Amino acid sequence: MAQKNKITRRRLFRLGLYALAPYGLAFLDGFFIERKWINLRHIVLSNTPTCRIAHFTDVHHKGDLTYFKKVVAKINSLEPDFVCFTGDLIEEAAYLEEAIACLREIQYPLFAIPGNHDHWSGISFAPLQACCKASGGAWLLNQEVLSPDGKIVIWGSAGQNFTPLPSSPKENSKRILLHHYPAAVDRIHEKFDLILSGHSHGGQVRLPFYGAITLPYGVGKYDKGLFQTQAGPLFVNAGIGYWALPIRILCRPEIALIEI
Template sequence: MQAKYYSPSLRTIRRWIGKFTVMAIALLIGCYIYGAKIEPNWIEVVPIQLAIPNLTPAFNEFKIVQISDLHSSRFMPEKRLDNIIKLVNQQQADAITITGDIITKNNDFNARKLEEKLSKLISHEGNLAVLGNHDHWSQVTDKLKQVLVRSKITNLDNQVYVIERGTEKLAFAGLDDPYWGKPDLNRVITQLPHDSAAILLVHEPDYIEKSAKTHKFALQLSGHSHGGQIRIPFLDPLILPPGGRKYFVGLNQVEETVEYTNRGLGMTGLPIRFNSRPEITVFTLHTIT
């Protein structure tokens, strides 16, 4: 049998193909390790100084800590959740807000463990939450609501929570999930105190286009989009959920209302974060002078 002959140039090409294949495999493995093990634990605390209309002097420098999209499941290890609670408490919040998706659809959760963790959240004047789409898609929504009650977290289910300092007030309004819950914005608006700054908690950020038209809220806090969760640098996310496609990350303004979309702390779909670090947001509110 005659031996095969390869020209020097062909042998060089084959060697380079082999090298590039090894490099590509190594790069993919490295990206997976980073996205599955490193970035999900690399939590960013984002400080934001924010002046809002109608904020009275008694609430100047009021501090709100926002967390979102915990997605309690096997993708949220107990050690990571402990670290989240520790980081939140280090911020010494006046109020803590949780903007939905505390649990994940089709994933049961350990109610006792979740209650144990959430009950450790400490703020000066209230721990508040709204539910998101996964909280409603789950078969254990009622169990989650019981966990919130036992954890001393107020579920703002179309309700308003008013903090008073003397005669001055700051209102936190909460809307049930606009797409999969039973939202009642009119009911919320009727509960707002007159001439006081109001902050709306609602899971889906794109709802700002409706809430801003009411001219009742200085600030809307949302989550839902995970900031894209997996993002190719310099490009918009390839996949975004309904309700979180337009205002999918960071600060936005619609009419007179400022909206902020938190990148969240958990994951859905692929258990990977890439170029979209988990986030705890710390707002320090200021009066407009």
């Protein structure tokens, strides 16, 4: 008479490994592959675009110069008219100098704003203002400037709230808003041709048919991608770096080329 198969401790352990294997592979992918596998996204918002904008955000530079320089090289390869950065360059002041050294390698005018981590780091923004100015762009702290060709008004918000300034834009000029926090769009009554945000990291870890597992404050329903809002088209970039855990699952780091 055949002996019935017994569930031994070894067999139970082996079955457990089989069950957990997909999750283990996903985490290995998130730690070692997807976290630095940059996605280049191309968005066209006009039938007759006149401007090419490269957008990146949320670098959270922690000393990985090889990766940051790879990001800059990809931005330069897009040959944009100018580049926009929407906050969280660093988390600790110790990394500011080398982060600025990488930004200086961007070959196009850089328009940038701080994120919450830049504020929390306690750094002086003067070196970043000098860096952006030297590129032909600007570090914007609740300010507006014209693009290099004088055809686009670029507004840069320095905090969570949007504070519009008196403006006399050039006739028929397009208007772009840089705002770190996507959810602020619901409190904006101005009209823009494009709003660029970050902060969400796209959630860093996303599940099929569900989306982001968790999101920071100031994101709301605008977690990742292009949204049509009352204030105009909002693009929320998934960002370059990470916060807390060095992992990305179904949420690759992103650089966007946007034509308006």
